[in-house]
Amino acid sequence: MNSMSKTLATVTVVFILVVGGLVAYVTINRWHESEMDRGRKQAQDECLEVIHKMEDDLADLQAQLETERQIRPGEEDFPTVFGTPTLGYAADDQPADCAKVEGQLNAFFNYLDSRPYLASKNIDGGSAGFLRTCATLLVADPPVNIAELNNLFRLVKNVTHFYRVLGKDRLLLAKEILTAEERIIEPALAVVYARLVECGKPLPGDAQPISIERVYDYAGYFLNTLGGRSYLLRRESKLRMLVNYYAILIIDRANDEKFNQYGIDLRPYIDYLFYDVSNQKGLSYRERYLTRLTALRDKYM
Structure with missing residues (x-):
């Protein structure tokens, strides 16, 4: 190439x-x-x-x-429902302002009576009369707290206690009130508890207060019996938690006053409720409940 x-x-x-x-x-x-x-x-x-x-x-x-x-109840609800800008809880170691509680309870009943769904029913004595009648019936026929499981008839009576004692119509009306007033049920229960237990005063229109022993019967029923627990399990979680909370406070008071006749041990209920409150949404007074439960946990350690 x-x-x-x-x-x-x-x-x-x-x-x-x-x-x-x-x-x-x-x-x-x-x-x-x-x-x-x-x-x-x-x-x-x-x-x-x-x-x-x-x-x-x-x-x-x-x-x-x-x-x-x-x-959650807003600040604008309190003057309308309870007659005061806020409930204004005192510290736990201070006595309740019973005069203020009385005014709040009366304002609450006036609020309920103004609600259309109740006003149309023409209830004798209004909402206060309805609560008073229910309380009278329940106090006269308390639930069983001892040996509930030893007798089938006794167990059935406990499971159906509210239906049997109050009757269908009153029970349905109570359920209607709880549903319609869900937004304010938390402060309302606080006021009723303060009136009956902390102040030891009768319901409006009653001459005598409800005995703390009868209130104790129902606290034990909700915490410590199959009938009471099964009833609460059918209720909305927030209401169940609140009933358990006040039941614990009542049993604690019974311990302090030496009449816890059923010997109810609060420790497991306090631990369970602490977890329940910590995970419950929509509570206005969650921190107050947790603080009180923590103090009770320390008390019964």
Whole structure:
């Protein structure tokens, strides 16, 4: 092969290599850009997915907060329902302001009587008369707290206690009130408890207060019997928690006054309720409950 042919062959080879290199560069560059685009799109899709999930979580949180706001009594409710700007709880080691409690309870009954669903029923004595009648019937026929499981008839009586003692119509009306007034049931129970237990005063219209021993019967029933516990398990969790809380306070008071005749041990109920309150949403006085339960836990260690 002469020199011209060798030069031409060399140029051809170099040209092919250059062209091949350019083609390879362009191909690799396009592949790289394609991979980069795919990576960017994947990252963008993942970011959008995270953003959508955060938006959904935020919407769920807003809905939850709105639900709690609707259940939780607002400051604007207190003057209308209880006649005072706030309930104004005293410290746990201070006696209740019984004059204030009386005014709050009377205001609460006036509020209930103004509600259309009750006003239309023409209840004798209004809401206060209804509660007084229910209390009289329940005190006259307390539930069984001892040897409940030794007799089937006794167990059935305990399970059906409220239906048997109050009757269908009163029970349905009580359920209607609890449902309609769910937003204020927490402070309402606090006022009723303060009136009956802390102040030891009768219900409006009654001459004599309800005996603490009879209140104790029902505290023991809810905490310590199958009939009482099965009744609470059919109720909404917030109401169940509140009933258990005040039942514990009543048994604690019975211990202090030496008439815990059924020997109810509060320790397991305090521990369970502490967990229940910690996880219960929509409570206005959660911290107060937890503080009180912590003090009781320390007391009975």
